[in-house]
Amino acid sequence: QLQLQESGPGLVTPWETLSLTCTVSGDSMSTNNYFWGWIRQPPGKGLEWIGSISYTGKTNYNPSLSGRVTISADTPSNQFSLKLSSATAADTAIYYCAGRRPYNHYDPWGQGTLVIVSS
Amino acid sequence: IQLTQSPSSQSASVGDRVTITCRASQGVASYLAWYQQKPGKVPKLLISGISTPQPGVPGRFRGSSSGTDFTLTINNLQPEDVATYYCQQIYGFPLTFGGGTKVEI
Numbered sequence: 769q770l771q772l773q774e775s776g777p778g779l780v781t782p783w784e785t786l787s788l789t790c791t792v793s794g795d796s797m798s799t800n801n802y803f804w805g806w807i808r809q810p811p812g813k814g815l816e817w818i819g820s821i822s823y824t825g826k827t828n829y830n831p832s833l834s835g836r837v838t839i840s841a842d843t844p845s846n847q848f849s850l851k852l853s854s855a856t857a858a859d860t861a862i863y864y865c866a867g868r869r870p871y872n873h874y875d876p877w878g879q880g881t882l883v884i885v886s887s
Numbered sequence: 888i889q890l891t892q893s894p895s896s897q898s899a900s901v902g903d904r905v906t907i908t909c910r911a912s913q914g915v916a917s918y919l920a921w922y923q924q925k926p927g928k929v930p931k932l933l934i935s936g937i938s939t940p941q942p943g944v945p946g947r948f949r950g951s952s953s954g955t956d957f958t959l960t961i962n963n964l965q966p967e968d969v970a971t972y973y974c975q976q977i978y979g980f981p982l983t984f985g986g987g988t989k990v991e992i
Contacts, residue, residue, distance in 0.1 A: 814985075814986050817984065828981070829981070872977075875932040
């Protein structure tokens with residue numbers, strides 16, 4: 769059974785880079801044809817898709833984040849990562865990693881990790 | 888592709904039928920899903936492909952569509968259905984979610 773777990777700092781200084789890692793267990797990223805994504809949810813608000821990386825390494829990002837996003841994969845380590853540069857208080861949110869098969873929706877999701885951007 | 892959900896919140900009684908609508912700004916074929924997020928929990932995929940329930944989802948949850956309008960219907964509302972429901976499209980990038988509908992009892 770595929771499981772995902774986010775990790776990374778819970779507190780980020782404004783204008784620094786927010787960095788998170790998602791560790792995949794239960795299957796190998798090098799053999800399953802999944803799209804790996806990041807989704808965030810500001811406190812008390814809705815879900816926002818940040819971006820994703822495919823099993824071929826192709827990335828897609830949400831233009832609303834103005835080019836601040838980089839998603840990469842370390843397939844041998846069964847991990848993928850998110851970097852969001854120039855973080856501000858508006859980036860404070862619960863960050864979820866999730867996986868989906870081609871033509872399918874996100875399932876499973878990680879448990880989510882709260883990241884606060886504050887000095 | 889914008890997804891507009893309505894209503895943003897709804898209060899109903901146990902046993903009621905609840906209807907949530909998601910309107911897409913353009914066609915998304917069958918690439919529309921519904922997620923359920925209970926308070927303090929991770930979103931859970933409820934229905935995919937407009938109307939296909941995930942394993943274990945009670946039969947009272949039904950998805951349907953008419954053109955670019957998509958509907959999630961909860962029949963015989965139960966206390967455990969208290970949650971926020973989101974629609975999502977994967978037809979085109981950037982992937983988008985609806986704003987959510989909070990269902991209360």
